[in-house]
Amino acid sequence: MTNLRLRWPMLCALALSIVVTSCKESSDNAPTEEAANLSVDYEKYTLDNGLEVILHEDKSDPVVSVAIQYSVGSNREKTGRTGFAHLFEHMLFQESENVPQDQFFKNIQDVGGTLNGFTQKDRTVYYEIVPNNALEKVLWMESDRMGFLINTVTEAAFYNQQDVVQNEKRQRVDNNPYGHTSWVIDKNLYPEGHPYSWQVIGELVDLQSATVEDVKEFYDRFYGPNNATLVIAGDFDNAEAKAMVEKYFGEIKKRQDVPKMKPMPVTLSETKRLFHEDNFAKAPQLNMVWPTIEEYTPDAYALNFLAELFSQGKKAPLYKVLTEEKELSSRAFAFNRSTELAGAFRISVTANEGVDLDEVEAGINEAFARFEKDGITEKDVERIKSGLETDFYNGISSVLGKSFQLASYNVSKGDPGFIETDIENIKKVTKADVMRVYDTYIKGKNYVMTSFVPKGQLELIAENSTKAPVVEEVVKENVDVKVESANSEVVKTPSAFDRSVAPETGETPALKIPSSWTAELSNGMEVYGIEQNEIPTVNFSIVMEGGHLLDDKNKNGVANLMTDIMMEGTATKTPQELEEAIELLGASLRMYTTRESIVIQGNTLTRNFSKTMDLLEEILLSPRFDEAELGRIKTKTINDIKRSEANPNRVANNVYNKLLYGEDHIFSYPTSGTVASVEAITMEDLKGFYNTNFSPSISRFHIVGKIDKATVMNELKDLESKWEAKEVTIPEYAIVDNRDKASLYFVDIPDAKQSVINIGYIGMPRTDKDFYPAEVMNYKLGGSFSGNVNLILREEKGYTYGARTSFSGSKIPGTFTASSSVRTNTTGESVKIFKEQIEAYKNGISQEDLDFTKNALIKSNARRFETQGSLLGMLQERSAYDLPANYIESEEGIVKAMTLEEHKALANKYLDESRMAYLVVGDAATQYAQFKDMGFDEVKLLDTKGDEIKLDNVKM
Numbered sequence: 001m002t003n004l005r006l007r008w009p010m011l012c013a014l015a016l017s018i019v020v021t022s023c024k025e026s027s028d029n030a031p032t033e034e035a036a037n038l039s040v041d042y043e044k045y046t047l048d049n050g051l052e053v054i055l056h057e058d059k060s061d062p063v064v065s066v067a068i069q070y071s072v073g074s075n076r077e078k079t080g081r082t083g084f085a086h087l088f089e090h091m092l093f094q095e096s097e098n099v100p101q102d103q104f105f106k107n108i109q110d111v112g113g114t115l116n117g118f119t120q121k122d123r124t125v126y127y128e129i130v131p132n133n134a135l136e137k138v139l140w141m142e143s144d145r146m147g148f149l150i151n152t153v154t155e156a157a158f159y160n161q162q163d164v165v166q167n168e169k170r171q172r173v174d175n176n177p178y179g180h181t182s183w184v185i186d187k188n189l190y191p192e193g194h195p196y197s198w199q200v201i202g203e204l205v206d207l208q209s210a211t212v213e214d215v216k217e218f219y220d221r222f223y224g225p226n227n228a229t230l231v232i233a234g235d236f237d238n239a240e241a242k243a244m245v246e247k248y249f250g251e252i253k254k255r256q257d258v259p260k261m262k263p264m265p266v267t268l269s270e271t272k273r274l275f276h277e278d279n280f281a282k283a284p285q286l287n288m289v290w291p292t293i294e295e296y297t298p299d300a301y302a303l304n305f306l307a308e309l310f311s312q313g314k315k316a317p318l319y320k321v322l323t324e325e326k327e328l329s330s331r332a333f334a335f336n337r338s339t340e341l342a343g344a345f346r347i348s349v350t351a352n353e354g355v356d357l358d359e360v361e362a363g364i365n366e367a368f369a370r371f372e373k374d375g376i377t378e379k380d381v382e383r384i385k386s387g388l389e390t391d392f393y394n395g396i397s398s399v400l401g402k403s404f405q406l407a408s409y410n411v412s413k414g415d416p417g418f419i420e421t422d423i424e425n426i427k428k429v430t431k432a433d434v435m436r437v438y439d440t441y442i443k444g445k446n447y448v449m450t451s452f453v454p455k456g457q458l459e460l461i462a463e464n465s466t467k468a469p470v471v472e473e474v475v476k477e478n479v480d481v482k483v484e485s486a487n488s489e490v491v492k493t494p495s496a497f498d499r500s501v502a503p504e505t506g507e508t509p510a511l512k513i514p515s516s517w518t519a520e521l522s523n524g525m526e527v528y529g530i531e532q533n534e535i536p537t538v539n540f541s542i543v544m545e546g547g548h549l550l551d552d553k554n555k556n557g558v559a560n561l562m563t564d565i566m567m568e569g570t571a572t573k574t575p576q577e578l579e580e581a582i583e584l585l586g587a588s589l590r591m592y593t594t595r596e597s598i599v600i601q602g603n604t605l606t607r608n609f610s611k612t613m614d615l616l617e618e619i620l621l622s623p624r625f626d627e628a629e630l631g632r633i634k635t636k637t638i639n640d641i642k643r644s645e646a647n648p649n650r651v652a653n654n655v656y657n658k659l660l661y662g663e664d665h666i667f668s669y670p671t672s673g674t675v676a677s678v679e680a681i682t683m684e685d686l687k688g689f690y691n692t693n694f695s696p697s698i699s700r701f702h703i704v705g706k707i708d709k710a711t712v713m714n715e716l717k718d719l720e721s722k723w724e725a726k727e728v729t730i731p732e733y734a735i736v737d738n739r740d741k742a743s744l745y746f747v748d749i750p751d752a753k754q755s756v757i758n759i760g761y762i763g764m765p766r767t768d769k770d771f772y773p774a775e776v777m778n779y780k781l782g783g784s785f786s787g788n789v790n791l792i793l794r795e796e797k798g799y800t801y802g803a804r805t806s807f808s809g810s811k812i813p814g815t816f817t818a819s820s821s822v823r824t825n826t827t828g829e830s831v832k833i834f835k836e837q838i839e840a841y842k843n844g845i846s847q848e849d850l851d852f853t854k855n856a857l858i859k860s861n862a863r864r865f866e867t868q869g870s871l872l873g874m875l876q877e878r879s880a881y882d883l884p885a886n887y888i889e890s891e892e893g894i895v896k897a898m899t900l901e902e903h904k905a906l907a908n909k910y911l912d913e914s915r916m917a918y919l920v921v922g923d924a925a926t927q928y929a930q931f932k933d934m935g936f937d938e939v940k941l942l943d944t945k946g947d948e949i950k951l952d953n954v955k956m
Contacts, residue, residue, distance in 0.1 A: 042406060042416055043238070049254045050226025053245055054406045054416050056233040058399055060534050062509035063863040064234030066138045067127040067403035068146070071229075071258060071411050072222035073120050074202070075195035075341060083165065083202015084210065084218045086119040090161040091215060092126065093117065097148040097492050098499040099141055102795055105785040110852055111137060111505050112859020119200055122340040123411055129400050131862035132235040133506040139248045140503050146228070147252030148499060150219050151491045158212050163798025166208070167754070167823055169201045174472075174753040175648060175821070177280040178350075178452050184468045185289050188272045188448045189344060194264060196342055204471070224255025231407045234399040251496050263294040264341045268446035274468040275451040275461040279751050280646045283639060284453045284460045285350045286357045288364065292336060292343035292441050296413065301425050302433035303336035303345055303441065308384050309376050309434060310334050310367070311347070313583075314576035317367040317374070318347070323632060326363050328355050330636030340412065345441060352635060353642055357451045357462040368443070376431045383583045388426060390586040390605055393535040397867045472751075509862040511892060514871060516885055517709045521720040525696035528875040529712055530704045532868060536606045538705030539868040542620075543876060545698040546730050547597040548671045550689070555681055556666075557637065557673020558689050563591035563598055564633045565686055569624035578615070587612045589619070593671055596810055606706045613715050621722055623690065630683055637678050641670070648749050649821070651944045652756040652921040655747055658946040659917050660762055660815055665733045667812075697725040702875040704868045735813055737762040739915045741937035744831075747944055748924035755827040755922030759834050760817035761915055766809040767881055770906065772891050774807050776898055777906040779853045781805050781841050782818060786852070789818065789837050797833075799826040805838075807910075810880070816910060824923055828930040831918055838913040844904040857895045861888060 042056040074085050095101040108115045113130030128138045173179040183199055190197035230249070232241055268291060293299045311318040311334035322329045331350040336343060349360050395401050409418040450468070451461035492500075519527040525542075551559050567590070569575040582589055587604035589612070600620070604612040644650035658668040673681075696719070703712055739761050764771055775783070782789040782805025793803040800822045808814035818838065822830040865871055878887060920927070924941065931939045943949050 044410070044416055047225065047246070047250055049250065049252055050224070051249055051252075052229045052410060053242075054229065054231045054410060055238060055241060056231070056399075056402055056406060057236065057238060058233060058402070059235050061399075061863070061866045062132045062235050062512075063129060063399060063866055064132045064135045064138075064232065064236050065127065065129045065399040065403045066135070066142060067125060067231045067233075067400070067407050068142055069229045069231075069407040069411050070124045070223060071122075071227050071260070072124055073122045074198065074200040075121050075261060076222055077195070077198070077202075079193055079198070080206060081210070081214060082198040082206045083200075084214065085124055085222075086200050086202060087161060087165050087207065087210065088215055088218055088223075089117050089119045089124050089126075090165055091153060091158065092145045092149065094161065095152045096141075096144040097151055097490055098144050102786070102791060104141060104145075106852065107137065107141060107502070108134075109784055109786055109856040112508065112856060112862055113138070114860070114863075120339075121196060121200060123408075125404070125407070127400060127403065129863055131509050131859055133508055135232070135236055135241065136244050136503040137505055139244050140499070142230075143248035143252065144499060146223065146225060146249070148493050148495070150216055151493065153212055153215060153219075155212055158210075158215060159798070161798070163823075164794055164801060165201070166204060167799065167821075168801040169204060169207070170753040170821075170823060173199075173201065175280070177278060177282070177643060177646060178285050179280070180276060180278075180468075180470045181285070181287060181450055181452060184274055184276060184450050184470065185287060185344075185346075185448055188274065189268070189289055189291060190266055190342070194266065194342075195261070196264075196339075221256050222258060224258075225249060225252050226254045227258040229407045229410045231403040231410075233402045233406070247497070261341060265293055266291045266342055268448070271446045271449065273449045273451075273462060273465040275453065275458070275465040276468045276470050277455045277458065278452045279455060279472075280648075280749075281452055281454045282642045282646045283351055283353045284355060284357050284360075284451065284457070285348070286360045286364075286462060287346060287348050287448075287450045287452075288361075289344050289346045289448045290442055290445055292345050293338060294342055295338040295340060296422070296425070297338070298425065298428075298433070299437050299440065300336065300338035300343055301429050302437040303338065303343070305381060305384055305429050305434050306438055306442075307334040307336045307345065309380055310371055314574075314579050315380075317370045318364070321367040321370065322349060322360065322363045324628075326359070327632075327635065328352060328360055328363055330632060330639055350639070350643075351460075352639055354460070356460050357453070361449070361462050371438070372443075376434060378431060381429065381431050381434065383580060385427065385429075386584055386586045388423065388586070390537060390588075390603065392423075393537045393605075394603070397535055397537075397869075399866070508859050511861050511889060512865075513886055513888055514865050516875065519709070519713060521696065521716060523696040523720055523723055523725045524699075525716075525719070525723075526700045526879060527712070527716065528700065528702045528879050529707075529709055530871050530875065531706070531708055532704055532871060533706045535868075536706045537603065537868065538606055538609050538703055538707050539601075539603050539872050540701070540703040540705075541602070541872060541876065542600040542616075543700050543702070543880070544598045544600075544694065545596065546693050546728065547593050548595045548669075549666055549730055549733075550693050551666060551669070551673075553666060553669060554677070555685055556669045556677040557671070558681055558685050559598065560593045560672050561630070561633060561637065561678070561681060562686055562689055563593045564637075565625060565630055566591055566619055566623050568626050568629035568633070570618040571622035571624060573618065573624070575624070575626060575629055578619070581615055582612075585611055585615075587615075589616060591619075595667060595671060596812065609707060609711075610715055613718075617718055617722070620694075620719070625683055625687060627683060630686070634678055634681065637672055638675050641672055641675055641678065644670075644672075645944050646749075648752055648754070648756045648921045651747055651749065652758050652919060655745070655921070655942060655944070655946040656758045656760075656817075656917070656919050659745060659919065660760070662736055665735060666731070667733075692726075693728050695726045695728050696720075696723045698728050698730070700876075700879045702872055702879065704871040704875065733812075735762060737813070739917065742835075742914050742916060742918065742935075744918045744920070744931045744934070744936040744939045745942050746924055746928045746931065746940070747919070747921040747942050747946075748928070749921055749944075750923060750925065752921075752923045753824055754821045755824055755830075755920050755927060756819075756821050757827070757831060757834065758817055758819045758919045759831070759838075759916050760815050761912075761917060763807050763814050763816045763910065764809055765811055765813045767811055768809070770910070771807065771809055773894055773898065773902070774906055774910050776853060776857060776895055777903050777910070778805055778807055778816075779857065780845055780849045781837070781907075781911075784856065788841070789820070789834060792833055792837065793820060793822065793830060797826070797829075799823055799830050803834075824927060827920060827922055827927045828934065831920065831931075832934065835913050835918070838911050838916075842904070842907045842911055844900060844907070847900060850898070850900055850903060854895050854898070858892055861892060864888070
């Protein structure tokens with residue numbers, strides 16, 4: 001559990017020095033103000049073709065980010081042709097006239113970079129982060145798909161990406177609990193034809209009926225340079241970058257004018273109440289949504305505050321009524337989402353199992369009445385503002401973050417420096433503004449209400465609701481459609497130079513591991529630190545060994561509950577007081593449990609580090625052990641466990657662990673526990689766990705940020721003197737690795753639109769000398785987008801949104817796992833492809849593939865140390881396995897030295913498809929029978945807990 005406070009969108013950089021007023025806690029607990037100068041330089045100019053270019057130089061690390069934001073999203077589509085913006089985003093990763101098929105990802109990975117793209121309602125973004133020597137190659141590629149792409153859009157390529165996008169929809173929407181909620185809301189909140197009345201992913205029927213000509217028309221209209229912003233941020237030479245931009249983008253012709261869309265806020269003439277029986281839901285969920293106002297308006301800022309004050313935190317009326325008093329829900333929140341054309345204020349409540357949604361609706365109304373009666377204070381408003389400065393710095397901690405926000409402000413407001421106005425607008429919000437927007441948009445106004453209930457539980461829907469016309473896809477037999485392109489040779493668009501020749505990348509930046517320091521406290525706690533002075537914040541963590549390993553199998557889940565109860569107040573602070581104390585510092589503190597540790601993680605401004613550590617010390621040494629909070633935590637945990645039983649991915653993970661580790665190993669039990677085990681846990685169990693297992697002798701402290709060793713060690717003196725060491729025994733479990741056959745296990749999720757596939761067996765620990773070499777070996781099989789399994793299952797077949805393989809491991813042996821979520825009617829063939837590819841990989845790879853692996857892994861080290869978060873992760877890995885400070889240099893040496901023979905030997909040693917467990921979680925009625933004839937040594941049907949069941953118990 002983490003403290004809750006408003007997370008403003010990442011804030012971008014600007015050329016001016018601006019003053020931000022941040023709140024912090026004074027001795028009398030009243031917020032005080034402190035000024036901070038926040039400034040970053042940028043330059044903006046426009047090419048003759050209308051492309052707007054923004055440059056920001058940052059020499060901190062030898063990396064550069066390129067982001068292109070087009071002013072086109074699903075808002076530019078029309079009824080019957082939805083999903084085009086997102087579909088076209090996918091098409092731009094296929095090929096262009098001078099970048100061959102599937103080479104966008106491979107080219108960027110080959111230089112040590114990463115790339116991706118995303119589509120929203122109002123914009124589409126493409127981005128790359130690469131070592132600084134590869135900037136020209138990125139600009140060559142981005143310009144090629146902006147101006148030299150459309151001749152490559154063939155029927156075959158288009159059909160493939162139609163399948164990929166449909167699979168993305170099935171994975172994210174159709175196969176998830178409450179996945180259709182946004183569709184139902186938007187269809188009823190916005191009138192027919194409104195650009196927000198459909199989903200970004202599009203309607204399945206529209207995706208299936210789209211044509212190449214449709215896409216070409218969409219490209220010609222919206223993908224011109226005059227509808228785009230290009231941002232380059234990082235370590236580059238300004239003059240050279242300008243010359244490259246002119247060379248690669250300057251000759252691209254301006255396309256159709258794209259006028260900026262005007263706001264289209266809506267009103268409702270009546271309240272609409274709808275329901276849906278959800279195939280995957282285990283508990284009812286109620287949503288209430290009111291139309292509001294577009295982004296960057298005074299009311300939009302105030303509505304953001306309203307959502308936070310009404311729903312988030314111990315003091316919020318929604319929490320008080322629904323969670324604390326009526327015990328109707330452990331998951332209730334509100335948010336306002338204002339975008340370019342309109343806005344919506346939404347309350348979402350996932351009720352406890354079996355709760356009638358009429359009771360939830362009544363509870364929401366009671367919370368509103370309390371909000372009106374009690375009002376809010378100035379301190380409440382200032383409490384929300386206090387995180388602004390921390391969030392600003394977190395937003396500009398990477399060159400990619402700067403790129404995104406410079407582009408976003410430029411597209412939205414025509415000014416990359418709008419940050420100054422944005423911050424001022426946030427600072428201006430008053431409690432009167434909050435109450436005013438409540439009266440204007442919420443109180444007594446019409447809304448859309450949705451009741452999503454588990455199948456067969458219609459008695460739980462809110463009264464007077466009508467059935468929502470959700471369209472469920474019917475699973476049919478898979479038919480591979482072979483589409484031949486009419487033209488085998490791409491017609492090249494004229495250019496002033498030969499674009500078919502990729503630019504040279506030059507010398508790769510040398511590996512430069514940041515200097516670090518270590519220490520050990522007298523109570524046994526180890527300390528690891530890196531001083532990084534780019535932004536005035538610190539990120540830190542305490543990692544305590546044990547975690548789920550210390551759980552009693554008969555009362556599984558105690559460790560997980562510990563990390564929740566520890567954040568619910570201290571001996572001197574109520575849960576609400578602790579939460580407010582953290583918020584007033586603009587800090588965040590959270591605790592969580594892993595299979596092998598308990599982690600406390602924090603982020604704060606450097607100047608507030610001392611006070612944040614005081615709070616951490618209270619949490620760690622003086623827990624409150626609040627009985628009322630334990631009851632709520634247990635309810636929430638049990639609800640989460642029940643919901644996970646209908647989530648195919650969670651089911652797959654739990655059953656997979658049970659199959660591989662066996663019932664005698666704690667890893668076969670979920671970290672969260674079971675319903676029965678959590679119900680049985682008492683406060684005495686938690687106190688016993690704390691008294692026995694919380695010790696500095698098994699703990700490591702890590703810190704990264706603008707802070708030196710002396711300051712850190714001084715702040716740790718209290719923990720050193722007050723936290724006494726004790727002997728903690730962490731159990732060791734034998735791992736029985738005796739698999740000798742290929743076993744197919746099938747878990748039935750009736751009517752699933754996708755099948756989740758996990759294939760593998762027990763591997764080796766992270767400490768094994770072969771572990772990292774095996775990771776290197778795996779890279780081309782499935783360790784990247786360009787891995788063989790992804791290229792076949794996604795790019796060639798269109799069966800999935802993504803496929804991967806990986807090795808996991810810690811001090812305890814992990815697994816080798818191949819996994820994917822595939823369209824239901826491709827389940828059998830997908831499993832077969834995985835099996836064949838794993839087997840074929842043992843024959844060895846080409847020198848070209850080995851060179852690609854080496855380039856991707858070695859050159860990517862240039863961007864490995866950019867952010868405080870990445871550095872903290874490096875320290876945690878180093879301390880967990882007692883690695884030397886230069887362990888990354890040693891790993892680089894392993895990559896450089898690997899030969900084709902060593903690669904093949906590793907593959908044959910650690911990949912044996914004939915001994916793996918093949919787990920499929922999907923629709924047994926249509927997919928199970930085929931596996932009887934696929935040559936597996938055994939085929940078994942399991943329930944969602946991993947226990948074998950008889951075939952006659954399943955509807956076939």
